[in-house]
Amino acid sequence: MINPNVSGLLEAWVAMGWLRPLDGGFAKFLNTEAPDSSEPVLLMAALLSHQLGRGHICLDLEALLSAPEKTLSLPPEDSVHKEMPAQSPNVLKTISLSQLTHELEASPLISSGPGNTPLVLCSGLLYLRRYWKYTQHVAGHIRRRLSHTDSVPDDLQSRLDTLFKPLKSDDEKSKTQVHWQSVATAIAAKSLFSVISGGPGTGKTTTVVHLLALLQQLSLEKGDKLRIRVAAPTGKAAARLTESLVHTMETFPKNIRDALPREVSTLHRLLGSRPHTRRFVHDSHNPLHVDLLVVDEASMVDLEIMAALLSALPEKARLVLLGDKDQLASVEAGAVLGDICQLGDPTHYGPETAAWIQQHTGYNLSEFQGDGAQLDQHITLLRKNHRFGENSGIGALSRAVNAGDPQAVEDIWQMGFEDIRRLQINSPDDESFTHLILDGHGHSAIPNPKSKTGYRPYLDCVQSGPGSEPEDFWLRAVIENFGAFQLLSPLRKGTWGVKGLNEKTADILFQKGLIRSREGWYPGRPVMITQNDYNLGLMNGDMGILLPVTDKGRDKSTLKAVFPKADGSLKKVLPSRLNHFETAYAMTVHKSQGSEFHHTALVLPDRMTPALTRELLYTAMTRSRAWFTLLGKHNEILWETVKRRTYRASGLGRWLR
Incomplete structure (x- = not known):
């Protein structure tokens, strides 16, 4: 029998705000469906709902019972009820896994998969049926694609050598050093499913554009033309990739250039969103008209969207996922790219794969051989960084963070790299914070005028107006200048959260005469x-x-929100038409994914929160093209953040392998 101390936990935790009303409401709904449900079953249902809200796909029962507070992140960091031993999550440690499993299996609300029960218990993981189906669906689709191998031309090696020749070092040309972009292209050319992962500056976009050129050339030689689509999770990511695609393909012959896509769509637009529903225009009954689909920023794709995408993909279509496996997972539930790349080991190619790669690229991968699963043979990690070289503090810092080495991180700060800095601040009222917001530095003296960023430059551009230049030229200049600097936070609430930082930033800019108002609509x-x-x-x-935007045929300007679009155009919208938006001097690290800025500044709070992980820190610093600033009060917060990894329970990894 389950420990009676569990009785009343659900009601107590909802009352204290440890669980959402939604979590408690879900348990109550299930109780109306099965009135004889035991309290432990209803508690597990509420905790499953709680975990879904935190990005997990399922509730890991073994992890729950062995480390309840860590697994559930209870009590919440902002809870006023922290000293209540009687309601401590640790009471769950008194339950044995076998007892709990037996109680759950006996419930009419739960099955092992078959049937139509609202919950599914499978291999010690408790799922909401919808998410269990998504997991099975994604795993099944990917496994089927792994079993199919396309033939490649006998002269693939010479084609790759010609295609990538301008991008290779002498060692890569002589085959004494592996050119991973060639390896990635070869693997993707023979596979219906492949993953190309790497950090910013490793050449993911360059690789995939050359892959598209190769495959389209092969198709054109056969008198056919591939239907190619490229998509990204957000409009920002789509716009940035569109620019990169167009720039990279300019070096290709005109017939190839004309046969490649020049626009990147969002995933929702690609699938055809149906407002106010979870369904899309394109699905298994109305598949996409595509032979090759590339999805960029795949780490941002949640499980539900990935399931919809795979449903809409024709059986013989090729899918290539681009992304950085070390970035934060998606905002919504799941960590699909992380689950796919969970091996994370550079020595994962089996002997057969290594031999095939040497035959078709000329590169010897004996150093990178291992006992990886079938899925791992379709993954390429781009290891050479073309942006952050040996003299880059951002590059060194990101590697140390990924390694989870706090001492290495601390040592790097002491090495005097010019592109990273750390500001010790006690509050946003510190003068150094004001200087950072205005000019991108924590003090009044600017050490290098070329590195001047902050928000003053773009607001100076706003105040100068279009002058004699065409208005759209000025609008684009303002947008480009704004992208030079971005303030990031892991939190939404509190002094160091996005809301507080936006208010403080607006106050600073208003006091300096750079904006007309602290709130409301203003240029x-x-x-x-x-x-x-x-x-x-x-x-x-x-x-x-x-x-201020001048309408056609009118001399008077009207204040509008101006958005850059993926095709290079500008969308101009009256502010009164915007429904869901927020001020964006500061944004969460999650929201910054898919974007790059000349200089990013990350604010660490003065205490640990569940949001602080090495993946968050890595994502924030790699949004920077040139400079990264870390603001914080306590070094201990940084060290603990580096040691802590993001974990999302899903079970997808085990089903894929």
């Missing part, structure tokens, strides 16, 4: 869309700036 206010608006054609994460 220069940056805004971020927080929910998809299909009527306006604006997606969650799209960034715009309020600016």
Whole structure:
């Protein structure tokens, strides 16, 4: 029998705010469906709902019973009820896994998969049926694609050598050093499913553009033309990739260039979103008209969208996922790219794969051989960074963070790298914070005028107006200048959260005469869309700036929100038409994914929270193209963050392997 101390935990935790009303409401709903349900079963249902809200796909029963507080992140960091031993999650340690499993298996609400029960218990993981089906669906689709191998031309090696020759070092040309972009292209050319992972600057976009050129060339030689689509999770990511695609393909012959896509769509637009539903226009009954699909920023794709995407993909279509496996997982539930790449081991190629790669690329991978699963043979990690070289503090710091080595991180700060700095601040009222916001530095003296960023430059551009230049030229200049600097936070609430930092930043800019108001509509206010608006054609994460815009045929300007679009155009919207948005001087690290800035500044809070992980720190610093600043009060917070990894329970990894 389950320990009677579990009785009343559900009601107590909801009352204390440890669980959401939604979690308690879900348990109550199940109780109406099965009135004889025991309290432990209902408690597990509520905890499953709680975990879904935190990005997990399922509730890991063994992890729950062995480390309840860590698994559930209870009590919450902002809870006022922290000293209540009677309601401590640790009471769950008194339950044995066998007892709990027996009680759950006996419930009419739960099955092992078959049937239509609302919950599924499988291999010690408790799922909401919908998410269990997503997991099985994604795993099944990927496994089927892994079993198919396309033939490649006999002269693939010479084609790759010619294609990538301008990008190779002498060692890569002589085959004494592996050119991983060639390896990635070869693997993707023979596979219906492949993954190309690497950090910023490792050449993911360059690789995939050359892959598209190779495959389209092969198809054109056969008198056919591949239907190619490229997509990304957000409008920001789509716009950035569109620019990169167009720039990279300019070196290709005209017939190839004309046969490649020049626009990247969002995943929702690709699938055809149906507002207010979970369904899409394209699905298994109405598949996409595509032979090759590339999805960029795949770490941002949640389980539900990945399931929808795979359903809509024709059986013989090729899928290539691009992304950084070390970044934060998706905002919504799941960590699909992380689950796919969970081996994370550079020595994962089996002998057969290594032999095939040597035959078709000329590169010897004996150093990278291992006993990886079938899935691992379809994954390439790009290891050479073309942006962050030996003299890059950002590169050194990101590697140390990924390694989970606090001492190495601390040592790097002491090495005097010019592109990283750390500011010790006690509050946003510190003068150093004001200087950072204005000019990108923590003090009044600017050591290098070329490195001047902050928010003053773009607001100076706003105040100068279009002058004699065409208005759109000025609008684009403002948007480009704004992208030079971005303040990031892991939190939404509190002094160090996005809300507090946005208010403080607006106050600083107002006091310096750079904006007309601290609130409301004013020229220069940056805004971020927080929910998809299909009527306006604006997606969650799209960034715009309020600016005076002259309408055609009128001399008077009107204040509008100006958004850069993926095709290079500008969308201009009256502020009154915006429904879900927020000021964006500061944004969460999650929201920054898919974006790059000349200089990013991350604010660490003065105490540990569940949001602080090495993946968050890595994601924040790698949004920077040139400079990274870390603001904080306690070094201990940084060290603990480096040691802590993001974990999302899903079970997808085990089903894929």
